[in-house]
Amino acid sequence: MTEHLKSSRYIYRFFSIVCGLILVSDVCNTVILGYMSWLPLWGRTLCDTVLTSLFVFPAFYYSGLLPLIQFLDKNKRNEESLKENEQNYKTLADSGQALIWLSGKDKLCYYFNSVWLQFTGRTLEQEQGNGWAEGVHPDDFQRCLDIYVQAFDRRISFSMEYRLRRHDGIYRWIIDEGCPRYDRKGEFIGYIGHCLDIDESKQAVEALRESEEKFRELFLNMTEGVALHEMIYEGEKAVDYRILDINPAYENHTGLSQKKACGLLASKLYGTGTPPYFEEFAGVAVNRVPISFETYFPPLARHFRISVFSPKKGFFATVFEDITKQKQTYEQLQRTAGDLRRSNIELEQFAYIASHDLQEPLRMISSYTQLLEKRYKDKLDADANDFIGFAVDGANRMQKMIQSFLVYSRTSRDNSPLQTVDCNEVLEYAKMNLLMSIQETATRIESDPLPTVIGHSELLLQLFQNLIGNAIKFRNGRAPVITIGVQQNETHWIFSVKDNGIGIDPDYFEKIFVLFQRLHAVSDYPGTGIGLTICKNIVERHHGTIRVESQPGSGTTFFFTISSQLKA
Amino acid sequence: MNILPQIQPITILLVEDNPGDSRLIKEVFKDGKVANSLIIAKDGVEALSILREPSSELPDLILLDLNLPRKKGLDVLDEVKSDPNLKRIPVIVLTTSNDEKDILKSYDLHASAYLTKPVDLNEFITVIRNLENFWLTLVKYPPKRKS
The missing domain is CATH 3.30.450.20 (PAS domain)
Known part of the structure; x- marks a missing residue:
């Protein structure tokens, strides 16, 4: 556009100057030719032409026609080179x-x-x-x-x-x-x-940003304290380490703020002579092999689990978790478990020793009252005979209780290994042991095919024997019929032992499992009241439970479970 | 059958700390009509010193309780059986313990029999009588005197 304006300016200048000069040359011609009227026409015409030429050429020159011509010529050349340039640019752009x-x-x-x-x-x-x-x-x-x-x-x-x-x-x-x-x-x-x-x-950048953000989030929000450190060397020797960055969890765990910690030497920050865990950390910073350990850190009076790794040589990061609470809980648990174990052992020992040692004086009472009875029965009066009778009876009963208590304490102390036990065999053994009373009472025992379980065979035998024995003992004046069934759920075998005996009042469902609890007079149904306590103990040792369903007069069913998850 | 003992009563060393028990055993012997002469030692140390007393005669039989003061019954048994002069004397363990470990240990140390003291008097009498029968009829007398 500028070029265009420039050229129109030249044209304007050219025409104004040309017109001016023509005017001047005309005036001069007219004046000069007026004085030269004496000349013939051809002379005047020649003179006019010469004069006009004299004016017009300079006019041409000064009016800028030449620059115009030059401009037009140059413009043409520019246009060509421009076109060439443009082509070059296009080629360049397209390639x-x-x-x-x-x-x-x-x-x-x-x-x-x-x-x-x-x-x-x-x-x-x-x-x-x-x-x-x-x-x-x-x-x-x-x-x-x-x-x-x-x-x-x-x-x-x-x-x-x-x-x-x-x-x-x-x-x-x-x-x-x-x-x-x-x-x-x-x-x-x-x-x-x-x-x-x-x-x-x-x-890629986006992925990196996302990943960065993710890790940043993790860094900021994780419950484990994280700190990045730089090892400080004096020559070849590591002498200290500097905290470079810490996350908020670190602040929470240690109570040290980022402001205070970052940039500080560990020996200064923790106020310990040698920086904490210096040897361990220095090793990781050099070898770049991660380590992990649990430790009690006295300056903070807390337990930590510390994992250390080295992101690059001379640097290391620590990730630590405050395990003080777990540690305390664990220690408490250990103590409680220890107490419990001791208490159990003591109790078992007490039960065993007490029942064992109790037998000595009891034997004295029993033996000497019997000796009294033997030697003086008819030498004393009837009262004396009764008294001796009661003393002997009491001593005998106490003797039986102590013995059954010994059996009970033995089931508790039994530490025979768990083994594969075919319950069908166990039932057969139980029947054999009870053969006399089964025959005497014409008891009929019906059973589902029983499973093979993992358990203590001796104890399971006792369990079956006690339950079947009870079913026979508490019969209802007719031949006992005992039905043994079994079912299975995800975790346990569920056995049932059903009889047609005298039944149990629901009020006593809990009581019957308590040691030495009896529901009947000894004269009606002999026994010490320990059988079901032993059953409960055995079932519990197999991670199971025992309960009873019954109505007085219409039989009783005991349900007990044995874990199917036990391992031999 | 029981001709021999009546002619020659057996000498029994009873090692028993409880006077009630010693007396009871004495009475049971009496009730069981077992002829004997009973020497009583109240603990293991006394028993061994009686046995090792050069002037005394060796008993025909030792009845040994396990739960004894000063020296335990099993230690007494061990010493008796390790002593060439004493090892031929039959030892019968007579105790309240029916702990399997005690029983096995006793037999390991060459006890001749292991008896638990029955609570029932009549049962006790039977045991003692059987003991007499056993020893006096089936078992040959060991050489009785020190050479």
């Missing part, structure tokens, strides 16, 4: 990786290089004007437009990232950098922009 666009002063794009067109898979005509905007991701469009317009109005460069739809319909992240263009005379003529597909690196 590169960059997507290039040009916009005019009206902000509208009028040029896209072939890389752009190949990328979008559209024609130049489709892209021109605002056509290209159709390919920008809707979520990015407004933002990009704002950046472009604002930069455009201020004539400044811009750089922005947005998603552009590729020919295959996939949006790719591109970076678009635009800058204002000026002609050689400094006139603003629009913008030029070039874009690069940064989708892959963008995604």
